[in-house]
Amino acid sequence: MSTTALTLNDVSMIYPDGDSEIKALDSVSMEVAAGEFVAVTGPSGSGKSTLLAVAGLLQQPTRGTIEIGGVDVGSLRAKDRTTVRRDEIGFVFQQSNLIGSLTALEQLQIVAHLRGEKPSDATDRAKEILDRVGLRDAAGRRPHQLSGGQRQRVGIARALMNTPTLLLVDEPTSALDKERGAAILDLLGEVTHERGVATVMVTHDVEHLGSVDRVFGMDDGVLTVHDTDRGLQPA
Numbered sequence: 414m415s416t417t418a419l420t421l422n423d424v425s426m427i428y429p430d431g432d433s434e435i436k437a438l439d440s441v442s443m444e445v446a447a448g449e450f451v452a453v454t455g456p457s458g459s460g461k462s463t464l465l466a467v468a469g470l471l472q473q474p475t476r477g478t479i480e481i482g483g484v485d486v487g488s489l490r491a492k493d494r495t496t497v498r499r500d501e502i503g504f505v506f507q508q509s510n511l512i513g514s515l516t517a518l519e520q521l522q523i524v525a526h527l528r529g530e531k532p533s534d535a536t537d538r539a540k541e542i543l544d545r546v547g548l549r550d551a552a553g554r555r556p557h558q559l560s561g562g563q564r565q566r567v568g569i570a571r572a573l574m575n576t577p578t579l580l581l582v583d584e585p586t587s588a589l590d591k592e593r594g595a596a597i598l599d600l601l602g603e604v605t606h607e608r609g610v611a612t613v614m615v616t617h618d619v620e621h622l623g624s625v626d627r628v629f630g631m632d633d634g635v636l637t638v639h640d641t642d643r644g645l646q647p648a
């Protein structure tokens with residue numbers, strides 16, 4: 414039986430805009446199971462980044478509830494929400510956002526260090542994860558000594574370091590050529606399934622969604638599901 418890792422229930426995000434308002438998210442409801450890889454595609458300005466920001470507890474929605482691992486995060490105190498964000502959520506960004514002075518291994522170790530984890534345990538896990546993303550031989554290299562695809566792999570490895578419930582991925586292929594981009598999406602699908610993490614990825618890239626389990630569309634803040642027979646339908 415699959416466990417629901419992320420639930421958004423009737424979530425809206427409304428920004429004031431002069432005399433009117435922008436509905437960046439309009440009554441969005443979705444459930445993502447542990448071990449499921451979902452993609453959200455849609456035009457620029459449709460609300461994709463807002464969806465990630467809200468699911469990642471970086472912004473509070475105007476309305477609606479969010480559950481991560483069965484916990485209603487809206488009912489938590491700010492300090493506890495920060496702990497959920499740190500321990501339960503991994504983020505992968507468009508650019509890998511690595512720290513220039515640290516080696517690949519150190520980028521992962523620092524995540525564990527910030528949680529007060531024992532260095533020896535953290536190092537073993539960091540090496541195992543780097544190995545898994547194909548970077549066993551690159552553990553000692555700094556970002557400028559890595560290719561774009563390798564940097565993105567370190568970013569994915571770093572996001573997995575805290576064994577998250579939820580992985581939120583923002584346009585991971587936008588800085589990569591087609592082949593490297595497709596390899597990154599394959600890797601994301603594999604680690605999602607193997608590690609039982611729920612992965613939500615926003616992307617413009619609709620060509621390489623073979624490793625994705627479900628595809629949602631986003632249009633003017635409204636989430637739609639892709640039905641192969643009937644096109645996009647309200648989610």
Ligand SMILES: Nc1ncnc2c1ncn2[C@@H]1O[C@H](COP(=O)(O)OP(=O)(O)OP(=O)(O)O)[C@@H](O)[C@H]1O
Binds near residue numbers: 428435455459464
């Ligand atoms: N902080 C903000 N204040 C006001 N309006 C905002 C804010 N953030 C986003 N918006 C508006 O909300 C809508 C959704 O923006 P969002 O960045 O989520 O879209 P997106 O689909 O991620 O776009 P892109 O693909 O270009 O990154 C847009 O109309 C945007 O202008």
